[in-house]
Amino acid sequence: MKTTTVDVPEHEQVIQFEDAASGLSGFIAIHSTQLGPAAGGVRMRPYGHRTEALNDALRLSRGMTYKNAAANLPLGGGKAVIIGDPSSDKSPALLRAFGRAVESLAGRYWTAEDMGMTPEDMAAIGTETRFVAGLADGEFASGDPSPVTARGIFNAIRTTARHRFGTADLAGKTVSVQGLGHVGYHLCRFLHGAGAKLIVTDIDAEQVARVAAEFSAMPVAPDAIYGAEADIFAPCAIGAILNETSIPLLKVGAVAGGANNQLATDADGQRLHQRGILYAPDFVANGGGIINVATEILRISNREEWVAGKLEALDRTMDRILARAITQSVSPNDVAEAIVHEILQQEAA
């Protein structure tokens, strides 16, 4: 295993790792450990070029600093990327070699699942390092984070509705949901329980049929979700779906959902603002996922109580962001970033 330091301004530490024997190649980026050890998943993708992989690690690790700070967790921001196709290049030897790369940072970085990784992979990585979460078994194993993520998004939708429509009561309100996977399914369950009407879509017809049957949801074609008339749009599938093409089509008063990196560019936050659509910043709305993982990293024994407290605090942060955005007539995304900087500055003082 060969590790080399990559010098990057703004990041505390970035390492490149290579293991010829297993074919492992990639980066671990530690953006900040100001609030605690850097935590963020490992993503495996067939990146076209090394620079593309490095840039992804840098962007995602910075995002984790923001997400962890907004969720009021004693964790910093980090992320790892492995270059390769998870369906053909992954092997036990490669995962163990990655575990050694994580261990070499002596706890400054904690890894967990991200795209292309499974709980079984985390177990293989865990044979070489203690600094791994997202395990399926073990005393503090946190399991599938999506119900907690969906609960946090549901809270965000209620808070957004209160700011936009004057009431957090979702009875009779229409919510359009894009993506009915782990997060979207549970979100629909909560929304249906609160009396909301649902318009839903997914590229997987089975998921659509299941949610339509269980929650009396109205299905639409994937492309039709942007033009669907609703009170709130909840993106729960892929990133960059709020862009210069989709935003003019929206017929909603607010957007609040769980997908990561919903805004294609910062300008799209402005675009939503100019259209009078209140946007709940995704890295705050979906913080339930990392709160769930944090129970494993921090070895929390009163898990349910602790998670409930963190979700409440997350909701208060969302409330503060939206209130300030409305008062100052600015994009909530800009306010969310400013609030994270305030949290980091307070900690540094």
Ligand code: NAD
């Ligand atoms: P998932 O893979 O279980 O579900 C995603 C769903 O979106 C799938 O059913 C897929 O068919 C559908 N989809 C993909 N492209 C689509 C499109 N163009 N139109 C409509 N549907 C489409 O993933 P998930 O765990 O539910 O995560 C959803 C989003 O939330 C992702 O952006 C993820 O990064 C983010 N997120 C998830 C968690 C978590 O706890 N799982 C935590 C934080 C953030």
